[in-house]
Amino acid sequence: MSSQYTLENEVFAGLVFYGSLALIKTVMMSMLTAYFRIRNESVPTLEDAKMMAPNDPDKQKVLLQPNQDVERVRRAHLNDLENVIPFVLLGLLFVGTNPDPTTALWHFRIFLAARVLHSIAYVNALRQPLRGIGFGIGLFAFCSMAFQTVHALC
Amino acid sequence: MSSQYTLENEVFAGLVFYGSLALIKTVMMSMLTAYFRIRNESVPTLEDAKMMAPNDPDKQKVLLQPNQDVERVRRAHLNDLENVIPFVLLGLLFVGTNPDPTTALWHFRIFLAARVLHSIAYVNALRQPLRGIGFGIGLFAFCSMAFQTVHALC
Amino acid sequence: MSSQYTLENEVFAGLVFYGSLALIKTVMMSMLTAYFRIRNESVPTLEDAKMMAPNDPDKQKVLLQPNQDVERVRRAHLNDLENVIPFVLLGLLFVGTNPDPTTALWHFRIFLAARVLHSIAYVNALRQPLRGIGFGIGLFAFCSMAFQTVHALC
Numbered sequence: 001m002s003s004q005y006t007l008e009n010e011v012f013a014g015l016v017f018y019g020s021l022a023l024i025k026t027v028m029m030s031m032l033t034a035y036f037r038i039r040n041e042s043v044p045t046l047e048d049a050k051m052m053a054p055n056d057p058d059k060q061k062v063l064l065q066p067n068q069d070v071e072r073v074r075r076a077h078l079n080d081l082e083n084v085i086p087f088v089l090l091g092l093l094f095v096g097t098n099p100d101p102t103t104a105l106w107h108f109r110i111f112l113a114a115r116v117l118h119s120i121a122y123v124n125a126l127r128q129p130l131r132g133i134g135f136g137i138g139l140f141a142f143c144s145m146a147f148q149t150v151h152a153l154c
Numbered sequence: 155m156s157s158q159y160t161l162e163n164e165v166f167a168g169l170v171f172y173g174s175l176a177l178i179k180t181v182m183m184s185m186l187t188a189y190f191r192i193r194n195e196s197v198p199t200l201e202d203a204k205m206m207a208p209n210d211p212d213k214q215k216v217l218l219q220p221n222q223d224v225e226r227v228r229r230a231h232l233n234d235l236e237n238v239i240p241f242v243l244l245g246l247l248f249v250g251t252n253p254d255p256t257t258a259l260w261h262f263r264i265f266l267a268a269r270v271l272h273s274i275a276y277v278n279a280l281r282q283p284l285r286g287i288g289f290g291i292g293l294f295a296f297c298s299m300a301f302q303t304v305h306a307l308c
Numbered sequence: 309m310s311s312q313y314t315l316e317n318e319v320f321a322g323l324v325f326y327g328s329l330a331l332i333k334t335v336m337m338s339m340l341t342a343y344f345r346i347r348n349e350s351v352p353t354l355e356d357a358k359m360m361a362p363n364d365p366d367k368q369k370v371l372l373q374p375n376q377d378v379e380r381v382r383r384a385h386l387n388d389l390e391n392v393i394p395f396v397l398l399g400l401l402f403v404g405t406n407p408d409p410t411t412a413l414w415h416f417r418i419f420l421a422a423r424v425l426h427s428i429a430y431v432n433a434l435r436q437p438l439r440g441i442g443f444g445i446g447l448f449a450f451c452s453m454a455f456q457t458v459h460a461l462c
Binding site: 236 | 310311313314315320321323324325327328329331332334335337338339352353354355356358359385389393396397400
């Protein structure tokens with residue numbers, strides 16, 4: 001059996017494309033957190049506060065207060081770590097089972113779309129169950145892919 | 155050298171099987187968190203509280219209180235992110251070094267069993283050092299696999 | 309096209325080597341957290357406190373107080389999960405696009421060095437922007453690799 005892990009295999013090419021976009025989306029939450037920290041003047045450590053307000057201990061104390069909007073972005077980020085990372089990693093195992101290309105590609109596309117919806121709904125505090133729908137569809141895509149991967153080995 | 159990443163290679167087939175199960179176990183912690191949030195009526199955001207108790211600001215405030223049992227599941231989940239994800243990812247690198255199949259497969263099996271023990275002990279607050287044993291065995295399997303992987307390149 | 313995922317491909321061999329080291333560094337933060345928890349007598353759960361101070365409820369309450377230094381290591385660890393894991397995972401996708409070996413290897417080396425700087429600066433609370441520089445260079449290496457990976461598929 002030749003390797004599935006070449007760009008000539010459209011399943012692998014699809015994972016490289018959609019998986020990379022999903023990882024970029026996840027890491028962009030880091031940049032969004034940094035942006036919200038600066039805009040809302042809320043930093044995690046004393047050395048950050050000292051850089052932003054040298055010689056002003058009162059201002060430093062204010063800077064160290066947690067901020068609601070920053071914490072919201074951090075929760076959205078953590079949710080990506082909990083869902084996007086396992087999905088892309090499972091995707092690499094899934095490719096090895098030589099799945100049907102059309103099915104596999106739609107798993108990747110639907111997962112990415114669901115997670116983009118999840119992040120937009122979370123960061124902007126959109127009315128529930130919008131965020132829940134994004135989360136649920138992503139989880140469903142993961143479970144479906146997981147079932148197929150384990151099933152291919154049984 | 156032909157590719158190690160085919161199901162004909164029993165090390166890779168073992169990683170696909172045990173690695174998928176470990177990732178499923180990790181993502182199931184998300185579902186368990188959701189279940190504990192509903193059972194204990196403790197949600198992370200105002201839009202969740204508004205969905206569960208529309209037009210009842212007092213009830214919404216109660217819903218936004220952190221809950222001990224929910225936080226416990228979240229810590230168990232985070233511990234999986236810290237340990238299971240690096241293990242499966244390292245496993246993919248390890249497979250490329252063409253390790254001894256028996257050794258490799260026992261690393262995968264022992265790691266999975268240790269992490270299942272860890273989660274059961276954590277979520278049910280079993281007497282220590284049960285959780286510590288699960289954590290430690292998993293960490294040991296990771297370190298052993300990491301040493302072999304780096305050593306193969308030196 | 310033959311598989312890129314063999315040790316004969318120096319890009320893949322480089323990812324196995326530097327990626328493994330980056331994952332080891334990440335998991336070592338777990339051990340550092342455990343060390344700081346014991347040194348500062350601060351544990352996350354009641355069953356830990358009961359093991360460390362059986363039959364002494366007052367001491368158990370003290371043990372359950374969060375500790376500044378422990379929380380600092382935990383934040384450094386979480387930052388690794390947010391950055392190192394996506395980098396190594398993206399690295400596996402990047403290898404499949406058959407990148408230029410010299411460019412790829414320097415991405416891996418610079419990323420690893422930047423993350424080591426980040427952890428040292430974070431754990432020791434070194435003067436900012438040292439930690440920020442480590443974080444920024446790592447993020448830049450990720451973005452550069454992500455751009456090249458997605459670009460190879462377009």
